[in-house]
Amino acid sequence: MSAVHKTTEDAVIFDLAAEELRSLNAALQALGGKTNRTAWTIVNPRGAHAIAVGVTAPVAITIEGHAGYYCAGMNDGAFVTINGNAGTGLAENMMSGTVHVKGDASQSAGATAHGGLLIIDGNAAARCGISMKGVDIVVKGNAGHMSAFMAQSGNLVICGDAGEALGDSLYEARLFVKGAVKSLGADCEGKEMTAEDKEILSALLQKAGCHETPEEFTRYGSARTLYHFHVDNAGAY
Amino acid sequence: MTEDHAPCIPVTKPRFSATFDPGTISEIQRAAATGIYDIRGGGAKRKVPNFDDLLFLGASVSRYPLEGYRERCGTEVTLGTRFAKNPIQLKTPVTIAGMSFGSLSANAKEALGRGATIMGTSTTTGDGGMTPEERGHSQTLIYQYLPSRYGMNLADLRRADAIEIVVGQGAKPGGGGMLLGQKITARVAQMRNLPEGIDQRSACRHPDWTGPDDLEIKILELRELTGWEKPIYVKIGASRPYYDVALAVKAGADVVVLDGMQGGTAATQDVFIEHVGIPLLAAIRPAVQSLQDMGMHRKVQLIVSGGIRSGADVAKALALGADAVAIGTAALIALGDNAPELEAEYNRLGTTAGAYDDWHEGRDPAGITTQDPTLSARLDPVKAGRRLANYLAVLTLEAQTIARACGKSHVHNLEPEDLVALTMEAAAMAQVPLAGTNWIPGRNI
Ligand SMILES: Cc1cc2nc3c(=O)[nH]c(=O)nc-3n(C[C@H](O)[C@H](O)[C@H](O)COP(=O)(O)O)c2cc1C
Numbered sequence: 001m002s003a004v005h006k007t008t009e010d011a012v013i014f015d016l017a018a019e020e021l022r023s024l025n026a027a028l029q030a031l032g033g034k035t036n037r038t039a040w041t042i043v044n045p046r047g048a049h050a051i052a053v054g055v056t057a058p059v060a061i062t063i064e065g066h067a068g069y070y071c072a073g074m075n076d077g078a079f080v081t082i083n084g085n086a087g088t089g090l091a092e093n094m095m096s097g098t099v100h101v102k103g104d105a106s107q108s109a110g111a112t113a114h115g116g117l118l119i120i121d122g123n124a125a126a127r128c129g130i131s132m133k134g135v136d137i138v139v140k141g142n143a144g145h146m147s148a149f150m151a152q153s154g155n156l157v158i159c160g161d162a163g164e165a166l167g168d169s170l171y172e173a174r175l176f177v178k179g180a181v182k183s184l185g186a187d188c189e190g191k192e193m194t195a196e197d198k199e200i201l202s203a204l205l206q207k208a209g210c211h212e213t214p215e216e217f218t219r220y221g222s223a224r225t226l227y228h229f230h231v232d233n234a235g236a237y
Numbered sequence: 238m239t240e241d242h243a244p245c246i247p248v249t250k251p252r253f254s255a256t257f258d259p260g261t262i263s264e265i266q267r268a269a270a271t272g273i274y275d276i277r278g279g280g281a282k283r284k285v286p287n288f289d290d291l292l293f294l295g296a297s298v299s300r301y302p303l304e305g306y307r308e309r310c311g312t313e314v315t316l317g318t319r320f321a322k323n324p325i326q327l328k329t330p331v332t333i334a335g336m337s338f339g340s341l342s343a344n345a346k347e348a349l350g351r352g353a354t355i356m357g358t359s360t361t362t363g364d365g366g367m368t369p370e371e372r373g374h375s376q377t378l379i380y381q382y383l384p385s386r387y388g389m390n391l392a393d394l395r396r397a398d399a400i401e402i403v404v405g406q407g408a409k410p411g412g413g414g415m416l417l418g419q420k421i422t423a424r425v426a427q428m429r430n431l432p433e434g435i436d437q438r439s440a441c442r443h444p445d446w447t448g449p450d451d452l453e454i455k456i457l458e459l460r461e462l463t464g465w466e467k468p469i470y471v472k473i474g475a476s477r478p479y480y481d482v483a484l485a486v487k488a489g490a491d492v493v494v495l496d497g498m499q500g501g502t503a504a505t506q507d508v509f510i511e512h513v514g515i516p517l518l519a520a521i522r523p524a525v526q527s528l529q530d531m532g533m534h535r536k537v538q539l540i541v542s543g544g545i546r547s548g549a550d551v552a553k554a555l556a557l558g559a560d561a562v563a564i565g566t567a568a569l570i571a572l573g574d575n576a577p578e579l580e581a582e583y584n585r586l587g588t589t590a591g592a593y594d595d596w597h598e599g600r601d602p603a604g605i606t607t608q609d610p611t612l613s614a615r616l617d618p619v620k621a622g623r624r625l626a627n628y629l630a631v632l633t634l635e636a637q638t639i640a641r642a643c644g645k646s647h648v649h650n651l652e653p654e655d656l657v658a659l660t661m662e663a664a665a666m667a668q669v670p671l672a673g674t675n676w677i678p679g680r681n682i
Contacts, residue, residue, distance in 0.1 A: 025461045049454045054391055054462040070445070070458040074391045089445035089458075095391055108445040112386040114430065130444040131386060133430040150440060152430045169438065171431055227435040228418055 010038045017044035021051065028078075031057035047087065052080055058097070069106075072099045075116060091118045094135055107144065110137045113154070119208045126163065129156040132173055138208035148175055149185065157204050159212055167220050175220040176201050178212055189223040264507075275507040276415070278340075278596025278606060280408055280499040280544060280566060285516040287499065287544060288553045290663030291656050292672060296644045303641040310637045311647035314561050316538045317399060317468020317491040320460070324491075325377055325399050325468055327561070328357030329633040330648060331551055333625075334496075334542050334563035335381045335401060335472070337363030339416050339425045340503030340596065341569075342613035343370045344621075345605045348572050350374030351618060352625025356633070361401060361563070364414060364439050366428045367393040374622075379470065382459065384413065384440035387429040391462070399492075400459055401470035402452070404443075404481075407500030407543040410474030410514045413441035415504055420599040422608045449484040456489040470494050475520035475543065476513075482527040486537050494563065495524050497543025501566035503606065504597030517543040517554075519666040525558030534558065548635020555636070556651035557667060564632075571628035572621040573603045 014024050024042065031037065033056075040061045045051055049068035052061050055078040063071070066084035076095040085103035094113035101109075104122035111127065113135030120128075123141035129148045138157040145163035148156050151173035161179035168185020174197060175188075184190075193201075193214065201214040253259055267275065296302035303310060317324040333353045338346050340363065347370040353360040359377035362368075366388015372378055380397030382389065394400065405411065416425075416437045426433040446455045456469050471485040472494035485493050497517025502510065521541055528534035541554050542563035554562050575583075577590045582602035586595065596606035604616035640648045643655045657672040658664035664671040665678035 021461065022465070026464065029464070050458040050461040053458055054395075056391070069451070069454045073458050074394070074462055076391050088451070088454075092445045093386060093389055093391075111445040112389065114390065127444065131440065133386075149444075150438065171435075227432075229415065229436050 010036050011041070012037050012039070013041045013043060015043050016046065016048055016051075021048055024051070025053060028052055028055045028057075028059075028061065031055070031059055033057055033077075035059065045084070049087070052078065055080075055097075066103070067101075072097075075099055085122070090120075091116070091135075094118065104141070105139075110135050110156075113137075115154075117204075117207060123160065124158075129154070129173070132156065136204055136207075138204055138210065140208070140210060142179070145182070146185070148173055148188075151175070155200055155204060157201065157208070157210075157217070159210060167222070169226060170220075170222040172222065174200065176214075176217040177220065178217045181218075181220070184220065187223050187226045188220055191219045191221045193217070193219045276417075276504055276597055277507055277510070277594045278501065278503050278505075279510070279594040280501045281511050281516075282594075283511055285499065286518050286660065286662045286666055287516060288518060288550045290518070290659045291553050291667055291669065292659060293549075293552070293556075293639055293643055293655050294657060295642045300644045302644050303646060305638060305641055308641065309646060310641050311649075312633050312637060314538075314649070316540070316561065317470075319468075319491045319537055320465065320489065321399070321468040321491050322464070322466045323398070323468075325359060325379075327359060327377065329629060330555060330561040330636070331356075331545075331629055331632050332358050332379075332540060332561055332563045333360040333568050334500075334565040335361035335363040335379070335403070336565055336569075337365035337416075337503065338368045338371070338428070339363075339365035339387075339420060339608070340606060342604060342607055342616065343368055343424075344613050344616040344618045345569070345572060346371040347374050347618040348616065348621035348625060349568060350378070351622025352568075352571070352629060353377070355622065355626035356629040358629065359398070362397075364403075364416075365425065366390075367396070368428075370618075372396055374618075381472075384443045385429075385438075386444070387437075387439070394459075395463055397467060399468040399470060400463070401472050401494060402455070402459070402490075403472045404452075404485075405472070405474030405476075405496070406502060407474045407496030407498050407514055407517070408502035409505045409509045410476040411441065412505060412509055412513070414439035414502075415597075417504065417597050417599075420597070420608045425608055449488050452484070452488040460489075468492055470540070472496065474498075474500075475515050475517060478515075478520040479523040479527045482524045482539075483531065486528065486531055486533050490537060492538045492540060493524070493528075494540045494542065495520055495559075496563075497541070499544030500542055501569075516666075517541060517545075518663060521554065521557040521559060522666070522668045528558075535560070548632045548637075549639060551632050551636040552639040552648065552651055553656065555648050556655050557653060560649065567628070568625055569605055571625045572605055573616060573624065574601070574605050576603055579603060 045065040047068045053073040056076045063082045068087040070089040072080040075097045077097045080099045082101040086101045088106045090109040091099040092111045094116040096115045100119040107125040108127045110118045112131045118137045120139045124139045124143040126144035128143045132151045134154045142160035148167045152171040158177045162181045164182045165185035167188030198214040314330045354376040360375045361379040383403045468491040470492040471490040475497045498514035538560040540561045541559040579602045601607040656669040
């Protein structure tokens with residue numbers, strides 16, 4: 001693999017301008033849990049799609065630049081940092097690990113993700129956390145419309161404002177918003193912040209390096225009126 | 238006038254309206270009483286133009302046939318030859334369609350795997366994820382990638398033999414799904430990361446891609462996730478097959494699965510099942526035309542489904558240009574669904590064997606469309622799997638019989654030229670001549 005430059009025993013630099021996406025992902029996916037090549041830097045990503053998808057080793061991957069669609073898709077254990085912006089479906093269906101974008105994330109960030117932590121330093125576009133299934137997401141900026149649509153479980157923290165129809169058709173995910181919420185979606189309502197909520201929120205804020213306190217946030221969740229189909233609710237759909 | 242001389246006035250027989258027939262009247266009454274539309278399982282029950290309206294010509298002087306039981310007539314099929322390192326090799330062109338664990342019991346899923354494996358064909362997961370039962374008992378397992386992504390995970394994706402991106406289903410093109418709370422047991426709920434006992438909505442759109450350009454990138458991601466090893470299928474409900482097939486192929490599909498309006502469902506509104514989408518007969522030719530126009534026929538394989546019942550249906554689908562078929566409803570019937578032995582129990586559910594379609598309610602006496610442990614236990618997965626294998630063997634033999642009669646040494650050599658139509662509708666849809674004429678509606682004018 002010509003473009004893999006071993007700089008030290010454990011650090012690898014991979015140049016996507018010189019080498020194919022396929023060899024990058026093949027190399028990352030082949031890493032076992034006990035690899036000593038634990039620090040990967042990807043240079044010249046130039047918005048490529050599907051960078052560092054499906055990695056199962058707990059290695060650190062830093063992308064120096066902007067990533068395209070589905071960056072770190074289905075991540076299962078890696079720590080991925082993007083020094084740039086990320087396209088649609090960042091960390092979609094993540095199983096475990098951490099994905100941290102220093103810039104903004106396009107729509108459907110963290111879609112259907114089952115676990116792990118997704119940190120977005122900038123803003124998240126529409127449908128952030130759509131259908132999320134257990135992931136923790138912290139957005140330091142604003143999140144777009146329909147965020148947490150049909151969100152099933154996990155926690156979504158928004159330090160800025162949330163767009164229209166937040167948490168539409170929500171199941172058991174917990175939403176925490178510090179700023180304004182343009183509107184709540186069907187079956188989403190403000191809830192009292194319990195001690196457990198506070199604990200979860202403050203742990204997430206800490207992990208994401210935020211200085212906010214849980215008291216500054218409002219908790220939203222499912223009113224659970226759509227849990228059983230009933231004709232009287234037809235107007236809500 | 239005495240009684241004896243009374244004129245004999247004939248009694249008008251009660252006459253049902255063709256417009257307001259008894260079924261329609263009872264539906265209006267039901268709707269008025271409940272205020273909710275009817276949800277059911279199964280496919281379209283109304284009559285639509287179908288394969289029964291086509292006939293094979295058979296060989297005679299101008300063509301000669303192959304000897305039954307002696308001369309070879311191949312049935313094997315390879316799917317996913319376009320990009321995948323490991324295409325799917327099947328011994329018969331009849332596959333088992335995706336049906337979710339949740340809608341079906343674990344025993345039913347196991348039985349489908351067993352039956353398919355005996356016959357050397359594939360089975361498919363469904364909305365709800367992959368169960369160890371079906372992976373364990375299916376030699377070739379296609380893993381569905383659905384909008385809900387229930388149970389979707391990396392390990393199962395890599396355990397699968399192919400990936401099927403579901404855009405739509407023939408029973409409900411443009412619709413999502415709903416698994417009612419009765420069927421959400423602890424196991425189903427856990428696999429879907431949702432609370433037990435609540436109704437579960439399956440989304441109608443994928444959460445992280447919308448148009449065909451996005452689909453292309455999604456397919457790239459799935460290939461990158463699985464080392465370009467596995468064929469990627471794209472499943473569409475038949476509505477605009479020419480364009481949908483073209484876009485799926487442009488997006489990079491290895492295989493297109495086309496499901497006609499007769500296709501079964503676990504639970505959908507009756508109005509959707511009966512009124513949205515087009516019959517399979519009408520959908521195959523535009524799909525094949527689309528592949529041909531792109532120079533991709535036989536390079537991107539076409540699997541068709543929706544009301545396939547017999548080897549004749551299989552042969553007709555292949556003759557019109559499909560590479561394989563998929564069966565759902567017929568497979569469930571082979572396992573034991575709607576069995577006459579259960580008549581008394583169907584009666585208790587207000588129906589009769591052969592008409593039972595409340596698959597969403599989870600009370601299936603055959604133990605197939607249920608999560609009730611007592612009912613599920615009634616289905617012996619080994620015996621049911623054997624019945625499915627028998628049925629698949631019959632479909633294969635029947636298709637071979639027809640192919641030999643048409644002089645073909647492989648079922649894929651069947652062609653539209655071997656067919657004629659009994660009705661003008663079928664002739665127009667299948668683009669084969671009306672029997673006894675050389676007239677194909679819309680052509681030779
Ligand atoms: C009980 C049942 C469950 C189904 N579940 C799914 C599903 O999860 N995903 C899907 O793409 N299609 C599903 N289908 C549709 C089948 O994959 C297939 O398209 C259809 O059954 C083919 O038509 P046929 O039933 O007439 O053979 C289901 C069908 C049935 C009968």
